[in-house]
Amino acid sequence: MKESFLIKIMRYFFSIRGVLDEHNAREIGKVATNAFMFLWMYTGIANAVFLLLPQAIKTGSMINGFILFNMFIVWGGVGLYVTHKVSELKLNYQEVSTKEYPKAVHKAVIHGAWFGISYGLVTYLMFAQFNGFFSIVSIGFAIFIILISWTSDTQREIAHIVKVE
Incomplete structure (x- = not known):
């Protein structure tokens, strides 16, 4: 299909x-x-x-x-x-062999990075409207959201990778 x-x-x-x-x-x-x-x-x-x-x-x-x-x-x-x-x-949930596990973890990290960057960019654009585009608050909060989103999405992705023999 x-x-x-x-x-x-x-x-x-x-x-x-x-x-x-x-x-x-x-x-x-x-x-x-x-x-x-x-x-x-x-x-x-x-x-x-x-x-x-x-x-x-x-x-x-x-x-x-x-x-x-x-x-x-x-x-x-x-x-x-x-x-x-x-x-x-x-x-x-993603079922992978033991051999494919490191590649699946790498893909989870990359997915988490894109997830974090997209949420951080949206956060930055929202806060920049109020604080200015070069505000340390807008930039700092966007970086914080990038790191939190990246780690949480990556952690969730890795937790859903299941090794099968």
């Missing part, structure tokens, strides 16, 4: 390593549908509330705060939901 581009993206970002047979593909479809419906409802309600606010309080910082909160919901909330469901379905 040829995988769609969206499934390939989900496989990478949510660490889906298991076999996607018909049953698992349907389950991932349900997870994606639930995530989409939540985002659809959230976007509609949040934008309606924002549009109903008086024009006087819609300042630049208010708009930046709204964008920051939306990114938090999308990256944090929905991302954690999908990651949790993938773990629940055990699709993020």
